[in-house]
Every structure is written in C-alpha cells, then in structure tokens.
Amino acid sequence: MLDKSWRPDEVEAKHYAQWEKNGDFAAGSSDNAESYCIVIPPPNVTGSLHMGHALNNTLQDILIRRKRMQGLNVLWQPGTDHAGIATQMVVERMLEEQGMHRRDLGREKFLKRVWEWKAESGGTITGQLRRLGASCDWARERFTMDEGLSRAVLKVFVALYRDGLIYKDKRLVNWDPKLHTAISDLEVVQHEVNGHLWHFKYPIEGVDKKYIIVATTRPETMLGDTAVAVNPDDPRYKDLIGKYAILPLVGRRLPIVGDEHADPEQGSGAVKITPGHDFNDFEVGRRHDLEVINIFDAEARLNDNVPEKYRGMDRFAAREQVVADLKAEGLIDKIENHVHMVPYGDRGGVPVEPWLTDQWFADAATLAKPAIEAVEQGRTRFVPENWSKTYYEWMRNIQPWCISRQLWWGHQIPAWYGPDGAVFVEETEDEARAAAKAHYGKDVELTRDPDVLDTWFSSALWPFSTLGWPDQTPELKRYYPTDVLVTGFDIIFFWVARMMMMGLHFMNAEPFHTVYIHALVRDAKGQKMSKSRGNVIDPLELVEKYGADALRFTLAALTMPGRDVRMDESRVEGYRNFGTKLWNAARFCEMNQCLPVAEFDPKSAREPLNRWVVGEVARCGAEVDRALEVYRFDEAANAIYAFTWNTFCDWYVELAKPLLSGKDKKVADETRAVAAWVMNRLLRLLHPFMPFITEELWELFGGAGVGRLINAPWPEFEEGLGDAAAEDEIGWVIGLVSGIRSARSEMNVPAAAKIPMVLIGASDENRKRLEDYRGLIAPMARLADVSTAEAGAKSPKGSIQLVHREATVALPVGDVIDIDQEKERLQKEIGRLDDEISKIEKKLGNEQFLAKAPQAVIDEQKDRRADRAARRDAVQAALAQLQAT
RNA sequence: GGGCGAUUAGCUCAGUUGGGAGAGCGUCCGGUUUACACCCGGGAGGUCGGCGGUUCGAGCCCGUCAUCGCCCACCA
Numbered sequence: 001m002l003d004k005s006w007r008p009d010e011v012e013a014k015h016y017a018q019w020e021k022n023g024d025f026a027a028g029s030s031d032n033a034e035s036y037c038i039v040i041p042p043p044n045v046t047g048s049l050h051m052g053h054a055l056n057n058t059l060q061d062i063l064i065r066r067k068r069m070q071g072l073n074v075l076w077q078p079g080t081d082h083a084g085i086a087t088q089m090v091v092e093r094m095l096e097e098q099g100m101h102r103r104d105l106g107r108e109k110f111l112k113r114v115w116e117w118k119a120e121s122g123g124t125i126t127g128q129l130r131r132l133g134a135s136c137d138w139a140r141e142r143f144t145m146d147e148g149l150s151r152a153v154l155k156v157f158v159a160l161y162r163d164g165l166i167y168k169d170k171r172l173v174n175w176d177p178k179l180h181t182a183i184s185d186l187e188v189v190q191h192e193v194n195g196h197l198w199h200f201k202y203p204i205e206g207v208d209k210k211y212i213i214v215a216t217t218r219p220e221t222m223l224g225d226t227a228v229a230v231n232p233d234d235p236r237y238k239d240l241i242g243k244y245a246i247l248p249l250v251g252r253r254l255p256i257v258g259d260e261h262a263d264p265e266q267g268s269g270a271v272k273i274t275p276g277h278d279f280n281d282f283e284v285g286r287r288h289d290l291e292v293i294n295i296f297d298a299e300a301r302l303n304d305n306v307p308e309k310y311r312g313m314d315r316f317a318a319r320e321q322v323v324a325d326l327k328a329e330g331l332i333d334k335i336e337n338h339v340h341m342v343p344y345g346d347r348g349g350v351p352v353e354p355w356l357t358d359q360w361f362a363d364a365a366t367l368a369k370p371a372i373e374a375v376e377q378g379r380t381r382f383v384p385e386n387w388s389k390t391y392y393e394w395m396r397n398i399q400p401w402c403i404s405r406q407l408w409w410g411h412q413i414p415a416w417y418g419p420d421g422a423v424f425v426e427e428t429e430d431e432a433r434a435a436a437k438a439h440y441g442k443d444v445e446l447t448r449d450p451d452v453l454d455t456w457f458s459s460a461l462w463p464f465s466t467l468g469w470p471d472q473t474p475e476l477k478r479y480y481p482t483d484v485l486v487t488g489f490d491i492i493f494f495w496v497a498r499m500m501m502m503g504l505h506f507m508n509a510e511p512f513h514t515v516y517i518h519a520l521v522r523d524a525k526g527q528k529m530s531k532s533r534g535n536v537i538d539p540l541e542l543v544e545k546y547g548a549d550a551l552r553f554t555l556a557a558l559t560m561p562g563r564d565v566r567m568d569e570s571r572v573e574g575y576r577n578f579g580t581k582l583w584n585a586a587r588f589c590e591m592n593q594c595l596p597v598a599e600f601d602p603k604s605a606r607e608p609l610n611r612w613v614v615g616e617v618a619r620c621g622a623e624v625d626r627a628l629e630v631y632r633f634d635e636a637a638n639a640i641y642a643f644t645w646n647t648f649c650d651w652y653v654e655l656a657k658p659l660l661s662g663k664d665k666k667v668a669d670e671t672r673a674v675a676a677w678v679m680n681r682l683l684r685l686l687h688p689f690m691p692f693i694t695e696e697l698w699e700l701f702g703g704a705g706v707g708r709l710i711n712a713p714w715p716e717f718e719e720g721l722g723d724a725a726a727e728d729e730i731g732w733v734i735g736l737v738s739g740i741r742s743a744r745s746e747m748n749v750p751a752a753a754k755i756p757m758v759l760i761g762a763s764d765e766n767r768k769r770l771e772d773y774r775g776l777i778a779p780m781a782r783l784a785d786v787s788t789a790e791a792g793a794k795s796p797k798g799s800i801q802l803v804h805r806e807a808t809v810a811l812p813v814g815d816v817i818d819i820d821q822e823k824e825r826l827q828k829e830i831g832r833l834d835d836e837i838s839k840i841e842k843k844l845g846n847e848q849f850l851a852k853a854p855q856a857v858i859d860e861q862k863d864r865r866a867d868r869a870a871r872r873d874a875v876q877a878a879l880a881q882l883q884a885t
Numbered sequence: 886g887g888g889c890g891a892u893u894a895g896c897u898c899a900g901u902u903g904g905g906a907g908a909g910c911g912u913c914c915g916g917u918u919u920a921c922a923c924c925c926g927g928g929a930g931g932u933c934g935g936c937g938g939u940u941c942g943a944g945c946c947c948g949u950c951a952u953c954g955c956c957c958a959c960c961a
Contacts, residue, residue, distance in 0.1 A: 005923070190958095197961080215961050229961090262961080271961040280961090340960060386889070390956070393888070397957090489956085520955095557909095558898090562890065564955090566897060570910055577923040588920035634899085638908085649921085657919055745927040751916050779918075782926095836905090843904090848941035857904055857942095864905070 002590055006583040008547025012692045016130055024710045025135045028073035035073040037479035038064060039463050041487050044083035045143060046090055046121045049128035051521040051567060052488060054539035057134045058552045059518060059633060060486045064135055065688040066628060069714035075479050077466050078136035082145045084455040085347045088409040091117050107408050114409050128540060133548050133691045142466045144458040152465035153411045153458050154427045161425045165363045172282050173402050175355035177300035178348035181406035182359050185399060186493055188352055190341040199333035200326060205244040212245050213333050215267035217340055220318040223306040224295040225254055227273040229284055232258030234269050248331050250307060257288045277354050300353050360404035368395045371500035374510045383631050384561040387517045394493050403454045410452030417447050460498035463511035480507060484514040516631050519564040542572050549690035550576035556689055557637040578641060579693050585649050586697045592660050594675035596703035602677055602721055607667055610674040612730040613652045615722010617678050621715050624685050640686050651734055658775045676701055681715045733773050740781040746825055756785040826879040833872040840865045
C-alpha cells in the first residue's frame with residue numbers, strides 16, 4: 001500500500017542509482033536506429049549548479065528521455081569545461097589566502113595546484129546534475145583539457161594557422177590590468193559611471209596665449225597624446241591644421257590634424273589623440289602616421305614614457321595628479337559632470353585598458369561566412385526563430401577574435417620561437433624542433449609561447465571533439481551533426497557562433513540542426529539573480545525541499561518562448577502538490593485494484609465514462625507530442641497537468657466511484673482496467689518531466705514484466721480512441737453537475753443537505769441521459785434523488801428551479817432557502833441574459849455581418865441566441881413560479 | 886543611435902488563420918463524501934497601456950504615443 005503522501009527524498013536517489021547502474025543512460029550503439037544527440041553545454045568543472053543550469057539541463061533531459069522512450073539511438077554527451085580565467089582566479093584566490101601569488105609558485109607548480117583543485121571539486125557539478133535527474137551518458141564524460149580534446153585543439157590551431165586563419169598581430173586589445181591578460185571584445189562589459197568631462201587648454205605653438213580646447217573623460221591619458229584632431233570642415237579650426245599644439249606637463253609637440261573622427265558637434269570640436277590607449281585614436285593615428293606612445297605597464301601604472309613625477313603611479317592616482325597640475329598651470333577651461341560608459345572586464349571587475357600588445361587572432365570574418373549561410377539556408381534553425389537575427393547581426397559585423405590569453409590554466413599555444421623570433425607552429429615540440437632545424441639548418445634553442453587559448457576556443461570544438469575527433473570514431477559518424485543544442489541567449493556569441501564556425505570548417509557540416517534558446521531565470525520579482533542582490537535561489541535547496549520532480553516540472557511549465565523564467569517558490573510548491581495529487585490518484589487506483597490487465601484493449605470499453613477518459617488521455621498525448629516537437633515545454637507540461645488534475649482526478653475518478661462499487665461486476669472490472677490503462681499512459685507521458693515519481697509508480701502500473709519506465713516505449717495512441725458520443729454524454733453530465741453545484745452554492749443550500757432534483761421539460765435525449773447517469777450524478781451533486789417531469793410541469797411546492805441548458809431543474813429545498821434572496825438572484829440572472837441576448841441580436845441584425853461573416857460564425861451566433869433565450873425563458877418561468885408561492 | 890521584447894484579474898503570466906476575456910497563486914464563502922487539507926466545491930475581481938486606423942467585427946492586424954526591460958554600438 002502506498003503511503004499517504006509522496007516522499008521524494010526517499011526514492012530519488014534510489015532510482016537514479018539504479019538507472020545509472022543498469023546502464024539506462026548509455027548511448028545506443030546500433031547503426032540501424034535513427035540517432036538523436038545532444039551535447040551538454042559544459043559547465044565549469046569547478047562550479048556548482050545554479051538555476052540556469054537547472055533549467056538548461058531539465059529541458060535537455062525532457063527531450064532526451066522522450067526520444068529514448070521513442071526508441072531512438074540516443075546520446076546525451078556530458079562533460080565539463082576547464083573555464084580558463086574563472087578557474088585560475090579561484091585557485092589564485094585560494095593561494096592569496098595563504099599569502100601566496102601564482103608567480104611565487106611558478107607555472108608548473110601552479111598548474112599542479114589547479115589540477116588538484118579540479119580533482120577535488122570537479123565532481124560537484126556532475127553530482128548535482130545527477131540529483132536533478134539528468135540522464136547523461138556519464139561513461140562518456142569529457143573534459144576540455146582531456147588528452148583527446150587537447151589533441152583536437154592543437155590540430156585545429158595548427159590547421160587554421162596554416163590556412164592563414166590564425167595569425168599573430170600587434171594591435172590594441174582589451175587588457176585587464178587586474179588579471180594581466182588580454183580579453184576578447186565579448187568579455188568586456190559596459191558600466192555606467194558618474195564621471196567628469198575635463199576641458200583642457202593646450203597652447204598653440206608659437207602663438208602666445210592662444211589655446212585649443214580639448215575635452216576628455218580620462219585626463220591621465222593626455223600624457224600619451226601625440227596629436228590633436230579637428231574636423232577638416234570645421235571653420236573654427238581649419239586654419240590650425242598643420243600647426244602644432246604643445247602638450248602641457250610633457251612639452252611634446254602635437255600636430256593638429258584634420259580628421260573626420262572629430263565631430264564638430266561634440267565638446268569643443270577638437271579632440272586629443274592618444275593612439276596607444278584608445279581604439280578610435282589608434283585608427284586616427286594610423287591614418288596620420290602618428291607616434292604611438294604606451295604609457296601604462298601591465299597593471300595600468302604609468303611607465304617610463306611619462307615625465308618622472310608620474311612614473312609608477314596608478315592610473316587613477318595619475319588622473320588626479322594630472323588634473324591638479326593642469327589646474328595649477330591654469331590650463332583647465334572647465335569641468336563638467338558627465339555620465340558615461342566605462343568598459344570593465346567581466347571577470348576582473350576593473351576597467352579594462354586598450355593596450356598595445358602582441359596577440360594571436362582568429363580570422364572570424366572568414367570563418368563566419370559559412371556559419372551565416374548555414375542559418376540562412378535553414379540547415380541550422382534557431383528556436384525561437386528571432387534569435388537568428390541576433391546571430392546574423394553579430395556574425396556580419398564580426399571583428400578579429402583575440403584568442404590568446406596571458407594565463408597559465410588552459411591550452412598552451414603550440415607556437416615555438418627561434419633565437420631570432422621566427423615562429424614555428426606545430427602540434428608537438430618535436431615537430432617544432434624539426435621545423436626549426438629545417439629553417440636554421442641546425443638545432444637551436446626554442447622557447448614556447450607562454451600564452452594559453454581563450455576557453456571558448458576549445459568549447460568551439462565541443463560537438464565533434466567530444467565524439468572523438470580528430471579520430472574517426474563510430475560515435476562521430478553516428479552522432480555528428482547533433483540534433484539540438486539547448487542553451488541560453490547569453491552565450492550565442494561566445495559559444496554557439498563559434499561552434500558553428502569550427503564545426504563547418506573542420507567537419508564540413510553544421511554542428512546541430514536546431515539551436516533552442518531558452519531564457520534567463522530571474523527571481524520572483526523579475527530581477528536577475530546575483531550574489532550582490534542576495535536574491536539567488538539555489539536549485540538544490542528547492543530540490544531538497546520539494547523534490548527534483550517538482551523543480552523540473554516548474555522549470556518546464558514556466559519556459560515560454562521569448563520570456564524570462566521567473567522562479568517563484570510558490571510555483572514549485574504547487575507542482576510538488578501536483579506530484580502528491582498524482583500519487584494519491586495512484587493510491588486510489590491501488591485501493592480499488594485498478595491494476596493493469598494484460599492485453600487490455602481500450603477500444604473494447606463500453607461504459608461512456610471509460611470511453612471518454614480514454615479519448616481524453618489520447619488527446620493529452622497528442623498535445624504533448626505536438627508541443628514538444630515545437631519546443632513548447634510549457635504547453636506540454638500544462639496539458640499533462642490539466643489532464644491529470646482536472647480531467648482524471650476531478651471528474652473521472654469521482655464519476656468512477658459509483659461504477660467501482662456498483663453491482664455490475666463487468667462494469668466495475670472494465671473501469672478498473674481503464675483506470676489502470678490511463679495511469680500507465682499518463683506515467684509515460686509525464687516521465688520526461690517527472691522521472692522519479694513516475695518511475696516509482698511504474699512498479700504498480702507498468703504491468704507484469706515490463707521493466708523500468710525509463711525504458712518503456714513512448715505512448716502512441718491509435719486513431720479512434722474515445723468517441724464523440726461518449727464525449728457528448730460525459731460533457732453533459734459534467735455540465736449538469738457543475739450547474740447544480742453552482743446553484744446550490746448560490747442558493748446557500750447547506751453542503752450536507754441531500755436534496756431531490758427534478759429535471760423539467762428536458763428533451764427525450766436528456767431524459768434518457770438522466771436515467772442512465774443518475775447513479776453518477778446523484779453523489780457528485782449531492783442529490784438524494786433525481787427525476788424528470790414533463791415540460792411545463794410545475795415544480796413541487798416549495799422547490800427551487802434552476803436552469804440547465806434547455807431544461808429546468810427544480811430543487812425542492814424546504815425552508816433552507818431565503819426566498820427573497822433567490823428572487824433577487826433570478827432577477828440578476830435574467831438581466832445578464834438579456835444583456836447577452838441584445839448583444840447577439842444587434843450582431844444578427846447587422847446586414848453587413850450577415851453578408852460578410854462566414855456562415856459558421858453566423859450559425860454559432862444563432863445557436864447562442866437560441867440557447868440564451870431558452871435559458872432566459874426558463875429562469876423567467878422559475879421566477880414567476882417562485883413569486884406565486 | 887541600431888535591434889529585440891513587454892504592457893491582459895491584487896501578483897506572475899497564458900491567449901494565431903480576427904468572432905463567446907483565461908490559468909496558477911492570493912483573496913472571500915462553504916466543506917472531511919472510496920485517494921489526496923500538499924485536499925474538495927463555489928464566488929468576487931479586468932475600459933486587454935493611451936489615441937487613431939483597417940474591418941460587419943480588434944486583446945489579436947496597421948500607425949502613433951507613453952512606460953518598462955534586454956542586447957549591440959557610441960559617447961573627446
């Protein structure tokens with residue numbers, strides 16, 4: 001016997017362990033069955049599960065479990081990412097707590113520490129994914145720095161280098177002065193800052209007391225100025241072009257150049273040019289062949305290229321000093337308050353500095369072309385579709401991708417330098433040595449490039465590197481291209497775009513046919529979850545409290561296209577209750593011996609109630625299929641929820657009670673078989689969403705010798721289950737019971753009062769129905785008796801009539817009803833109906849409507865008019881009778 | 886500046902070939918009846934952001950304004 005309520009904690013671990021032990025998650029290895037593959041977005045190896053992961057992996061698991069049940073050759077490829085900067089920072093912070101710096105340890109020992117940390121914490125997140133129920137093929141788990149995946153990285157790097165698609169260049173990059181590394185454009189985030197706009201006066205050379213005014217938000221960079229630009233068409237400054245200004249504090253001569261970059265509308269119209277520390281100025285410098293002066297060191301402290309007094313100062317201290325010094329010299333025109341955007345490193349949390357360094361770049365523009373075409377041609381499809389626009393926008397304007405990082409944790413760049421700086425890019429040191437020997441004609445000392453690759457470089461290879469590439473494995477052949485990638489919009493650029501580029505370049509085929517983009521998970525108020533806001537909801541706490549099934553179902557039900565998921569604990573609670581509801585329905589079935597009957601054919605059911613519910617579950621199944629095919633997780637979840645609670649529990653189970661306890665054993669047996677059959681189908685439909693509770697209940701409803709639910713076939717419903725007649729009859733019963741309940745409540749009939757009912761003036765069909773279903777209706781509507789009377793018959797003295805469709809129901813209530821109150825209620829009802837009727841009349845009186853509306857719509861309106869008119873008359877009659885009493 | 890999205894019940898949100906305003910939660914009333922109080926039954930509550938247009942008919946289509954959110958770019 002099942003317990004009274006569902007205890008997730010007791011069974012979840014048990015079932016997961018069994019699934020894993022039985023190899024239920026293992027990829028199918030048959031080449032015959034159709035294959036279905038999802039590669040997991042690899043979480044950071046040292047991370048822990050947050051709500052975004054929970055959503056992302058729940059959706060994948062739903063897709064995967066369903067396809068597995070459908071008998072496809074399924075692989076859900078799991079793994080983790082080494083997460084270069086993030087992981088290195090964590091270990092650095094741990095060292096810091098011991099008063100150490102990574103440089104104290106040296107590269108080798110530091111890396112050893114990182115690997116130790118990985119060994120220590122690397123299992124956390126995969127353990128948490130298991131807790132969630134994720135049915136990944138764990139035996140195939142990969143890590144981006146595994147031997148195999150590292151080999152793929154080297155091969156890709158060398159190949160792209162040889163194709164000229166990777167190159168080394170000296171240009172301005174975003175430099176993170178805290179982490180001491182270059183970062184890509186994508187890793188820069190703009191923060192709004194309340195700052196100032198300083199207007200400086202630069203003296204014009206050879207003209208006493210004449211100045212050109214330039215404005216800046218970054219005074220300290222003036223120490224690196226090498227020109228002043230004005231717009232060539234600006235009449236104010238035209239004459240100054242070709243002349244020189246003198247840089248205060250430094251004394252350098254600055255050519256005044258004419259350049260379109262200077263906007264006459266902005267500031268003073270003249271702009272200081274610092275080619276070494278500003279992307280726009282760098283371009284201006286190129287156009288005018290200006291000197292590029294680097295004034296910062298790696299920590300953004302001023303270096304020896306500035307006057308002595310500023311050397312070694314932090315950039316912000318230097319800013320104050322420069323302003324003070326200029327002020328002292330009377331060279332500040334004015335200072336305005338100014339709100340502007342300042343670029344920050346997304347990891348380091350300090351403003352990044354445009355800095356001139358040697359870096360490796362990938363020619364993203366070239367790689368992007370086929371990736372754009374793949375989406376244009378529909379070989380890869382975004383769901384929801386509008387994300388393709390975002391993708392195009394970025395891909396068509398893509399900049400060179402800076403792929404080198406001045407870190408230690410990651411894939412070290414396979415480039416070796418000879419004594420004269422000649423570079424040898426090879427997959428191994430031996431090959432580099434050989435290449436160097438061929439180049440120099442003798443063995444020389446080589447030094448390896450110390451930089452590592454951007455983490456996203458290896459992630460870009462994930463869909464094929466995890467399947468074994470560069471080896472031609474059976475898995476690679478069977479599962480690439482993969483089917484769907486499930487991810488959040490925040491990494492379309494970082495990851496999706498790059499996988500497209502690399503996949504198309506190296507595999508000659510798009511890495512996935514569908515990219516399903518889901519939203520962000522926010523808190524109940526719609527705020528982004530963040531540690532600083534303190535509104536982070538830990539998915540594992542919710543799992544602890546309500547069970548993994550409840551969290552999963554919540555995430556699925558809240559996943560609507562184009563809208564963020566607002567995680568409200570009350571919803572999780574509600575879906576936990578849903579699990580309990582299902583549990584109790586199962587318990588009811590168990591108590592009534594509603595257990596699977598072998599070879600039972602639902603079409604053989606004779607009772608309309610049974611025929612009806614069979615049709616309803618088939619309809620629910622069709623809806624789940626339809627919704628999941630178009631990634632409408634919410635609609636699928638809601639269909640199951642509504643069927644389970646409203647259809648099955650609220651009506652079927654209740655209406656079945658009299659049948660189960662009735663004298664007709666055949667009917668009771670049929671009902672038992674149908675109830676069990678429905679539970680069986682329901683559990684299968686629900687399994688992808690709520691794998692644990694359904695697996696637990698499968699022991700009861702799976703039937704003899706069918707094994708575990710995870711391996712059960714996805715339900716397919718043949719045509720013609722249920723029928724229109726049964727639907728009609730049960731619909732009528734439900735409508736009648738609802739009507740009576742509503743009237744009882746409005747008439748304040750005590751709930752416990754069992755009263756007789758007379759159905760007056762019903763059609764022959766409905767009189768028959770009432771006869772047929774009185775046994776079902778009476779207990780549901782708490783009636784003592786049910787009978788019918790001819791049309792126009794008076795209801796028994798002291799009774800109340802209520803109107804149901806074409807019929808009038810008289811409820812004799814003795815003295816429990818307040819007659820005046822009831823009169824009032826009927827008056828109101830008449831008023832409502834009159835309003836509705838006049839609305840319809842107006843419509844039907846409109847010639848244009850009659851001329852132009854489709855016939856079906858017109859007929860519908862006529863039916864409504866007839867229905868409402870009949871009800872109005874009936875209520876009117878009831879009122880008249882009431883007044884006569 | 887460019888793009889995307891939102892605005893419907895107290896709250897969170899559904900609502901597609903344009904034709905009777907919905908769900909969950911909350912609230913109020915009433916209830917232990919073959920499972921379930923993590924339950925059952927019933928009710929109240931909405932000028933569908935404003936204005937204009939198309940249409941016989943608009944929550945839905947078009948225009949416009951307002952407010953809010955996100956992404957990209959720029960901001961001397």
